[in-house]
Amino acid sequence: MSTYNQSRSRVIQIVFVIVFIVIIGQLINLQIFSSKYRIMADNNAIFRKVIYPDRGIIFDRKHRAILENEVMFDLMVIPAETKGIDKIAFCELLDIDTVEYRKRITTAIIKNTSVKSSVFEALLSPEMYAKLNENIYKFPGFMLQERSIRSYPYNTAAAILGYIGEVDTAFLRRNKEAGYEMGDYTGLNGLERTYEKVLMGTRGIKRFIRDNRGRLQGSFEKGMFDTAAVAGRNLYTSIDIEVQQLAEKLLQNKIGSAVAINPKTGSVIAMATSPSYNPNTLTGSERRRNFGRMLLDTARPLLNRAIKGQYPPGSTFKPLGGLVALDENLITPAYGFPCYGAYTYCGRPVKCTHAGGGHADNLRKAIAYSCNSYFVHVFRMAVDNPAFGNPQQGYLKWKEYMNTFGMGVQLGIDLPGEVKASIPEISRYNKDFGGPRWNSCNILTLGIGQDRMTATPLQLANLMCIIANKGYYYTPHIVDSLENETIEDTAYLTKYRSKHQVTHIPDTIYQTIQEGMHDVTIYGTAASLKVPGHEFCAKTGTAQNPHGKNHAVFTAFAPKENPKIAVAVVVENSGYGGTWAGPVATLLMEKYLNDTLTIESEKRVESFSKIDLIPAAIKKWYFRKDSLRAVREREKEKEMEQKADEIEVDTAANVKTTFDPEAEPNKKENDKNNNAATVEKSPVILNNNDKKKKKDTVQP
């Protein structure tokens, strides 16, 4: 037997061992020294799903929910599982055709592969949901998925509450640390934006095992590493939703704004801007279209005029002019000025509505009669105060006063985008007059709230708070408290809980100003306005402006003793403050103080809300837009029906005007006849309802 090669058996065994050592060496390398494979495996297989908590609810003063969450349903589809369903029946149910069905399925496959679920139809209407829910079992591969959307049960306060929208790349770049991902929603405006961190809650993370085709296979490690979602916290606001609704109703068919504040706390009771929109149009599936239309609307419904509108305060500024002079000890309440119908000391006279009769014999009377001469003079006294050497320094001091009153600075309300309006800088006048060569005469109309001075309605309301409080204010704010407030929340609310003392005038002197404003409501410019059961103080303003008709401005607070509400109202291009803005303010005060309106007041609300004060230029813009659409639709119809009939083209539709209503909204006088027709055609311009409009315009 040949066993002479026995030594080779050893060799073979050694070869076996060497090869196994090599294999084990590589295993050590892979399994013990390379940590990257663990990470790669996790990247492969672990799917991180973000669980979105419900956003916080926003409540009004009486704890009524004014912004809450509503559950809607999306129809989802997994294309791979839909084989063999009754397509015709399904399409009938959804009211689509089979071409559309195939298109949607194809889109779903392209977007999300055929084994994963994609949205077939988003945000079903309640009827559709009911229909589908009954029949969904017949259509495998289709399912209904819950989805939470924001809902505004009162259809109101759009500008305050704001809206949410998908984050964009710029937002993601700005908020890298906040953990947002593409497709997430965030508050884009209003309280939704300011209190985003409070409302959004804490997102949870669930980990799933995912297979090689991206399908989920179950939870990872039985949910050991999952974090729970914590619902967003609720906001308690000071808004009184009924007052808010009333304000919005009164401002219907007008452009303007109304702000009501509780002077004792600075809490905003109502903040209306007009034109406005139904906030529910910016949720759900129609959001993009509605948003686009509103963005292009020349009346700018997305603009919150209460904090972004800049209006010359006009006569409503006068009490403030008096306060400055009083605080600087330039005048006493007894100071009088002989006015004979105009202020003539600076060349071109400044007219006054009253002449003689001692209507400016003292501060109280001057306020009650709104004497221009008196306040121009008082303003000049302040600027020319010898204590400051020259008018520039005097003006600087005056401007400083204005800023402490909240004029020309951002008040810091908890809404994004507040403007500071304008108390002009010295440099501005230096530029106008070629250096510091100007004096109080050059800028005298500042004393009556004109010139380059502008203020937001919020600032005007805040001024009323200062006068009502006799010298102090709290920063206006909408949110009073947060649910489960913590230390970190001080960043939000501390600044609204500190008092701003702005003047050091004794209460008795304030009394004079208040009396003057009270007189306004007794025999002055607002004598016709009443708040049943309450004495109130007011100041009207009729602000001239370069854009056309005067702005009606009205500021007031009530009751006279122990004030509970301060209001500022601006109605653009309407006329007298007492006529067009005053009723809004008094009705709001009545509603707030009495909780109801008297029958007469109700009637007034109805009639006032119907009054149309929209500048004609804006109406014209709507008219053109609608008529163009009408023409387009008619042409479409014509093509469709292949009719050779002669078509009478609306002549109005063919009027080609080149002017821009934004730039010169007052170019209306020339074509009044046309406008009459316009008004009839679309009386309600702001509640754009596409369907309705289509019907209107299609009819000959």
Add this chain to the structure above:
Amino acid sequence: MSHQYNSMRASQKPDFLIIWLYAVLVAIGIFCIFMVEYKPETNVLQTFLSGNTNYSKQLFFAGICIVVATFIMLADSKLFTVFANLFYAFGILLMLVTFVLGKNINGSKSWIPLGGGFNLQPAELCKIFVALALAKFLSRQETEFTKLKSQLIGAAIALTPAILSIAQQETGLALVYSSFFIVMYREGLPSTILIIGLSVAVLVVATLLLEPNTLAIILTGIAILIIFILHKQIKRKKQILTIVIALWAVCVGIQRFAVPYFFNNVLKCYQSTRIYSMVGKDYDCSQNKYAISTPSKPVRKPDDYNVRQSKIAIGSGGFMGKGFLKGTQTRGKYVPEQHTDFIFTSLGEAFGFVGSFIFLLLYLLLLFRIVRVAERQRSTFSRVYAYSVASILFFHITVNICMTIGLFPIIGIPLPLISYGGSSLLTFTVLIFILLKLDTDRQVALR
């Protein structure tokens, strides 16, 4: 053939260690396939019995294997020696028949359909027949394995099925037949042949890894070094210098011309790509003859998805593994062919280094045991056969595991006793149990 059955030297007891190792490995195999196929929502017992899943099928195959093994143990040892050549002829015939009846599975036409969803791969069975035929040939009294002629006949026995396999596009199985050189080495094949073979292998790998010029410089450097070391001998014998220079020329020739020619003209594009990707390089398919001849196919980037996922699965197992049924790569089906060729990944992922190490020790123990059994045989036939079994097992294990851990290009050969597949399991069962049967008759001189 006039051997007397000696009743004094009755059959020994079978080698129970091998039987135990065999059983454990088959069990581990079914267990691994179960891990791959497992779905949390299914009733395990029910699916095991239903026969719809691969692990229940494997269990069924294992049952068949027990029957076959029993038959083998009950058969007479002489059966194998007597019919060895006939078996071999039958095997070759089957492989030839495959060319006619063959069914295309996964791109290789090497299966004969048997009906009922079962297919037979003759190349797989031929391993047994080659082992028997080689044993038969080497145990012939007249065979002198030191002679070149015998060596050539031995090589021919081993390589004929390999060539047929290559013709059937089943390169992986063809390579297995090279493992018979280990047997022949044991039986006296000059070690120089193996050394030359090894050197060529090293040279080819080096060619793949290094820049052509760098390698040429290194080779020249080695040649000069050898000449420098041997300069005293060279002074005495000028022939040595000639041999060294000739060797250098051959090496550079292989590196420069032979290897590129082989990859571009002999291997297909995907094969070259796999080999290149193993050493971490991209193969430019545009130089490949096959790729050029079929220009319609776009030249694809090397696809190392399988190896990558396989390495991720094993590597992510870590030291202790992720635990039974907790492998994310396995549950997510990220590793292709995980129940067959890449079965080792499921084990490596679930039980980590510790599990893999123990598993490899089982294999090593089996191999050593077979070598030990081989060395205690009195007859050359049994010894050669035993070494054949060891070599085939060794080759399969090495290539398969090296493939999953990225040390060897992907060729589809199964992991013995573990991978899913009836043909494979049956082949290894027959291989091992013939050995066990022969071992029981180790006192008998079989021929």
